Amino acid sequence: MAKKSAAKVNLVQRPIKKWAPLFILPTFAAFCIGFVWPFLQGIYLSFCSFNTPKDATWKGIENYTKVFSDAGFLNAFKNTAAFAVVSIVLINVVAFTIAYALTQKIRGANLFRTVFFMPNLIGGVVLGYIWSLIFDGILKQYGTYLTANGTYGFWGLVILVAWQQIGYMMIIYIAGLQAVPEDMLEAAHIDGASRSQTLFKVIIPNVMPSITTCTFLTLTNSFKMFDQNLALTGGLPSVIQDGAKVNVTELLALNIYSTYNINKNWHGVAQAKAVIFFLLVAVLAIAQQAATRSKEVQQ
Amino acid sequence: MKKYLALILALVMSLSLVACGGGEDAADDGAGDAATETGRVYYLNFKPEFDAALQQLAADYTAETGVEVKVVTAASGTYSDTLTAEMAKDEAPTIYNIGNMSGLKDWDEYAIDLKDTALAGELNTDAFNLYNDAGELKAMGHCFESFGIIVNVDLLKEAGYELSDITNFETLKACADDIHARAGELGFDAFTAAGLDGSSSWRFSGHLVNLPLFYEFRDDGVTEQPATVTGAYLDNFRNIWDLYITDTSADAKTLSTSTGDESKAMLTEKKAVFYQNGSWEYASLAEAGLNVAMIPIYCGVEGEEKAGLCSGTENCWAVNSKVSEADQKASLDFLYWLVTDAEAAQVVVDNLGAIPFKSAPASSNAFLANGNDLAAAGNYTLTWAFNHTPNVDSFRATLVTALTAYSADPTDANWDAVVSAYVDGWAIEYATVNG
Numbered sequence: 001m002a003k004k005s006a007a008k009v010n011l012v013q014r015p016i017k018k019w020a021p022l023f024i025l026p027t028f029a030a031f032c033i034g035f036v037w038p039f040l041q042g043i044y045l046s047f048c049s050f051n052t053p054k055d056a057t058w059k060g061i062e063n064y065t066k067v068f069s070d071a072g073f074l075n076a077f078k079n080t081a082a083f084a085v086v087s088i089v090l091i092n093v094v095a096f097t098i099a100y101a102l103t104q105k106i107r108g109a110n111l112f113r114t115v116f117f118m119p120n121l122i123g124g125v126v127l128g129y130i131w132s133l134i135f136d137g138i139l140k141q142y143g144t145y146l147t148a149n150g151t152y153g154f155w156g157l158v159i160l161v162a163w164q165q166i167g168y169m170m171i172i173y174i175a176g177l178q179a180v181p182e183d184m185l186e187a188a189h190i191d192g193a194s195r196s197q198t199l200f201k202v203i204i205p206n207v208m209p210s211i212t213t214c215t216f217l218t219l220t221n222s223f224k225m226f227d228q229n230l231a232l233t234g235g236l237p238s239v240i241q242d243g244a245k246v247n248v249t250e251l252l253a254l255n256i257y258s259t260y261n262i263n264k265n266w267h268g269v270a271q272a273k274a275v276i277f278f279l280l281v282a283v284l285a286i287a288q289q290a291a292t293r294s295k296e297v298q299q
Numbered sequence: 300m301k302k303y304l305a306l307i308l309a310l311v312m313s314l315s316l317v318a319c320g321g322g323e324d325a326a327d328d329g330a331g332d333a334a335t336e337t338g339r340v341y342y343l344n345f346k347p348e349f350d351a352a353l354q355q356l357a358a359d360y361t362a363e364t365g366v367e368v369k370v371v372t373a374a375s376g377t378y379s380d381t382l383t384a385e386m387a388k389d390e391a392p393t394i395y396n397i398g399n400m401s402g403l404k405d406w407d408e409y410a411i412d413l414k415d416t417a418l419a420g421e422l423n424t425d426a427f428n429l430y431n432d433a434g435e436l437k438a439m440g441h442c443f444e445s446f447g448i449i450v451n452v453d454l455l456k457e458a459g460y461e462l463s464d465i466t467n468f469e470t471l472k473a474c475a476d477d478i479h480a481r482a483g484e485l486g487f488d489a490f491t492a493a494g495l496d497g498s499s500s501w502r503f504s505g506h507l508v509n510l511p512l513f514y515e516f517r518d519d520g521v522t523e524q525p526a527t528v529t530g531a532y533l534d535n536f537r538n539i540w541d542l543y544i545t546d547t548s549a550d551a552k553t554l555s556t557s558t559g560d561e562s563k564a565m566l567t568e569k570k571a572v573f574y575q576n577g578s579w580e581y582a583s584l585a586e587a588g589l590n591v592a593m594i595p596i597y598c599g600v601e602g603e604e605k606a607g608l609c610s611g612t613e614n615c616w617a618v619n620s621k622v623s624e625a626d627q628k629a630s631l632d633f634l635y636w637l638v639t640d641a642e643a644a645q646v647v648v649d650n651l652g653a654i655p656f657k658s659a660p661a662s663s664n665a666f667l668a669n670g671n672d673l674a675a676a677g678n679y680t681l682t683w684a685f686n687h688t689p690n691v692d693s694f695r696a697t698l699v700t701a702l703t704a705y706s707a708d709p710t711d712a713n714w715d716a717v718v719s720a721y722v723d724g725w726a727i728e729y730a731t732v733n734g
Contacts, residue, residue, distance in 0.1 A: 051405060052387035136556045145555040148704065234497065237704075238696035240723050245693055245731070261379065262690050263732055264405045 046272040051264040063272035071244035073273060076255035079154065083251060084222035086158050087165075091218050092211070095166045099173030100199075113174065117167035124164075128231020131160045147236040153249030160228055165221065169214045176210030177203065205295070212292040219288055223281045226253040252277055337366050338629030343385055344372040345396035345614060348579075352650045356643055360636060366629055382406075386619075393622050393630040397438035398613040399686035400524060401732065403429050410437040410617040411627060418635045424655045426682075427612045438615035441638070442651035445608040445670040446506050446577035447593045449584070454487055454572045462592055468535075468599035472542055478572060479546035490542070491565040491574045492549030494557030495703045502559070502575055503540070503702065504695035505685055508721070509609050510598050511536045512684035524687040526729045530722040535598035537714060544706050547571065551706045578652050578666040585665070593666040595673070595681075607673040608666075611683025614651070690728035697724045 041053065046063055050056035067073055098116060102109045119127070135146045135156050146152050180203055188198045204211075229235070235247030235254055247258070256277060260270035344353055350372040357368035371392070373381035378396065385392050386409065397403050397410065412435040413419050419436060422428075427440020448471075452462060458478045465471050475489035482488040493503060511532035515521075518531065544551040548570065549562075566574040567587045575596065584591050595606040618630050637643050638656040645660050653662040662668075674680055688694050701720040705713040 051409075052383060054387055055408075133556065136553070140553055143552055143707070145553065145703070145707070147555055147700065148707070234696075236696060237700040238693065239700060240697065240719055240727065243723075243727065245697060245724070245727050247696070258693070261692065263401060265732070265734075 042271060043275055046268065046275045048271075049265070049268050051267065059268060063268040064276075066269045067272050067276060070259075070269075071241065072246055072250065073252075073255055073259075075246045075248070076250045076252045079250065080223060080225075080252045083154065083157065083225070084219060087161050087222050088215060088218045090158065090162050091165050091169055092214055094162065095169035095214065096173050096211075098166065099170045099177055100203075102170070103174055103177045113170070116170055119164045119166075120168045122164070124227030125231040127160060127164060128228045131156065131163075132232050147233055147249075149237065150248035153233040153236070157225075157229060157232055157249070157251075160232060161222070161225065164228070165218065169218065172210050172214050172217075173207065176207035180206045208292065208296040212289065212296065215288060215292060216285060220281060220285055223277075223284070224253055225251050226257070229254045230257075338623065338625030338627070339390075340366060340368040340394065340626070340630050340633045341390065341392045342368065342370045342630075342633070343382060343392035343395040344370055345378050345398075346651070347372055347375050349650045352646050356637065356646055359643070360633060364632075364636075366633070368633055386621075391619055391622060393619050393626045394634065395617055395619065396613075397429060397615045397617045400429060401689065401691070403431060403437055406617060407431050407437060409620055411620040412436055413439050413616075413618065416631055416635075418631055418638070421635070421638055421656045421658065423657045427615070427655060429615050438617045440612045440615050440655065441634075442614050442647075442654045443610055443612045444578045444614075444652060445593065445610040445667060446575070447595050447608040447666075447669075449566065449574045449576055449580065449666070450592050450594055451566060451569065451572050451574075452590045452592050454569060458485055458487075458572065462594065465594060465597075466604050468538060468597040468603065471597045472538075475542055475546040475573065482548065487569055488548040488565075488571050489546035489573055491562040491571040492547060492557045493540070493543040493554060493575075493706070494549075494559060494562045495554040495699055495706070496556055496558045499557065499559035499562055500699045500702075501695065503543075504698040505688075505691075506577070506609065507536070507539065507575065507596065508698065509681065509683060509685045510539070510596060510600075511721070512687070513609070513681045514600055516684050516687075521687075524689060524729070526726065526733075528722060528725045530718055532598075532600065533718055533721060535600050537717075539596060539598040540702070540705075541709065543575070544709070551709070554706050555703045578664055578670070581652075581664045581666045591665070593669045595678075605678045607678035607680045608670040609681040609683065610670055611686060613683075613686070688728075689725065689732040693731075694724050694728045 045053060045056055047059060047061065048056035048063075049059045098112075102112055102116075106112070132146055135152070139145050139148075139152065144152075146156055184202055184206070185198065188202050193201065229249070229251045233249045235250035235258065237249070238245065238247045240246075247255070250258070252273075256270050256273045259266050259273060340357075342353065342357070344350055350370070353370050353372075357370045360366065360368050371381075371385070378398075379402075382392070382395055386395075395406075397406055403410075414436040419439065422439070427443055428436055429438040429440070431437050450462065455462065455474075458474075458481070460474050465474055478485065478487075478489040492499075494500070495503070511530065512528065514532045514535070515529055516525075519525075519529070544554070548565075549557060562574065563576075563580075565571040567584070567589065569589075578593070581591075593608060595603070595608055597603050597606065600606075616634060618627055618634075620627075637647055638654065639658050641658075641660075644654070644656070644658065648654055648660050648662050652664045653667045670680070685691075697720040698717065701713070701716040705717055
């Protein structure tokens with residue numbers, strides 16, 4: 001009997017193994033065409049001067065030296081870092097809190113979940129315009145407006161993005177919280193653990209995988225933030241600081257975009273910025289994954 | 300079950316790839332054959348409002364000559380992105396738009412010299428053409444537009460004034476101040492909102508700024524993009540801006556979110572007499588049943604009684620130098636047909652306003668007629684000096700930031716920021732673009 005089934009497995013598996021490359025091929029080809037090739041070409045172009053990708057001429061590292069002497073880029077870098085820190089903490093803390101509250105047995109928890117999730121369904125550009133109207137409407141009462149200074153724009157963006165993403169992260173946390181084994185909670189209860197002890201010693205270690213996922217998503221979302229930034233303030237106010245132009249509320253992605261649009265001399269520089277941007281996000285994401293993974297517990 | 304699902308997915312994927320490949324091949328073959336015989340025309344259109352008419356013209360031309368004409372229109376505000384993307388393709392545009400001198404610097408290598416073409420022979424003025432450093436005609440201005448202050452003539456009369464009463468800044472201000480003071484009793488105010496939202500701010504950061512730029516370039520004999528500007532006429536700019544934000548029902552503190560539609564609505568709903576904008580607005584205003592005319596923008600410059608409208612263009616045809624000669628010829632033939640064929644030229648004129656070609660019919664646009672009357676009376680035309688602006692979007696953004704802050708709190712200190720955005724901003728952008 002055992003022999004027979006082993007033979008059957010072999011009979012099925014051998015052809016699959018043999019033909020595996022063929023089945024992988026379409027996806028692999030799509031991956032190469034859609035990702036690998038453009039990515040490599042992008043790296044090549046970051047060392048070139050070009051108007052369209054076809055007429056690229058090799059320039060060496062000139063584009064990269066230009067990037068680091070660009071006050072606008074350094075400002076955008078600082079903004080993005082500050083924005084990432086604030087929004088990661090805010091979104092995850094609030095999303096976890098709401099998820100925690102909604103996994104207690106509250107009446108209408110499902111309705112609340114739906115409502116909290118809904119902002120995530122609205123596109124970034126629409127959100128940006130709507131919130132700019134809301135903020136301007138409020139600030140008008142105080143005789144000022146959203147793009148009057150960088151502070152309003154920054155916190156405006158934080159509020160917008162928090163509002164949009166908390167619902168999404170909440171869903172992930174709810175799934176994590178529901179997976180915490182009932183017997184562990186019961187054991188904690190019988191051992192006389194307080195509510196906060198249960199939360200910090202039992203629940204949070206058990207939802208670490210969700211925390212890893214959510215911090216990863218919020219981190220990369222903050223760094224890649226583009227449409228909300230464009231629609232809310234468009235980088236404004238635009239001021240002259242120490243003899244250079246700076247768009248005060250501009251984040252990295254928007255800065256890359258506006259650099260590309262200066263003229264053809266800047267296409268390569270924008271591409272170099274994009275490569276630096278990629279490296280940055282990749283390194284941060286890997287570091288963050290390593291850090292939070294190590295805290296995950298086996299159930 | 301799972302096995303079948305996986306199989307179906309793999310099938311769908313490979314089929315979709317095959318389908319994509321197959322589709323492209325077929326398209327290539329068709330275009331390839333046509334190109335060897337007659338050349339192809341691919342017109343990348345800059346003006347969204349011209350799209351429908353141009354598509355129809357293209358179809359007519361194909362029916363008449365058998366030459367395929369493809370027209371693609373870039374969405375408003377995305378022309379340069381679309382152009383860059385399209386130019387990288389094998390089937391690149393053969394006719395495209397170059398807006399100004401900095402656009403020409405980017406696309407010089409991609410444009411043929413149009414000087415000795417039959418099309419150039421049809422031009423009745425050289426004023427709107429763009430030449431590169433070597434003196435080659437690379438982009439041909441094919442329509443021109445004017446901007447100034449649009450006046451609701453009926454409302455002006457109701458307030459007790461005639462168009463002829465306004466001849467310079469003093470008379471404009473006196474009239475506007477008076478209307479503003481009596482706004483409650485008249486039921487309308489002088490100016491529409493000077494909105495600084497992105498949909499409206501270009502009227503000021505782009506167009507109104509043309510006045511100080513034009514006058515200082517005239518004084519200094521500037522004909523090419525200068526590395527620096529002096530701001531000699533910024534006090535005049537302040538005169539007219541103060542008038543815009545004072546003699547209006549709009550709150551100067553909320554201009555940052557005031558849109559172009561809001562401003563236009565104030566005119567069409569007869570809530571205001573004056574509205575700064577251009578000849579492209581004529582058709583929709585006439586349709587709204589308004590009796591409108593356009594007068595020059597006055598700002599208190601010596602001798603401005605003889606000023607005309609600000610006229611120029613950002614619409615210049617360029618023919619791609621990197622496509623085959625057959626394609627270039629087909630494209631030139633199509634353009635020639637557009638401006639010489641009686642019916643086609645009429646459609647072009649109806650959509651683009653006045654076009655500078657010998658056999659083209661006259662435009663019915665009253666604003667352009669106002670401009671022609673002024674010019675015929677010996678007034679000087681203000682050319683579009685702002686076409687020299689380096690890194691134009693960034694220059695304007697800084698100016699808008701400063702203007703918004705000044706409007707909310709019109710102090711001298713805040714005006715200094717406007718001056719800095721203009722003078723220092725220009726120098727910085729010039730260095731950026733040429734650095």
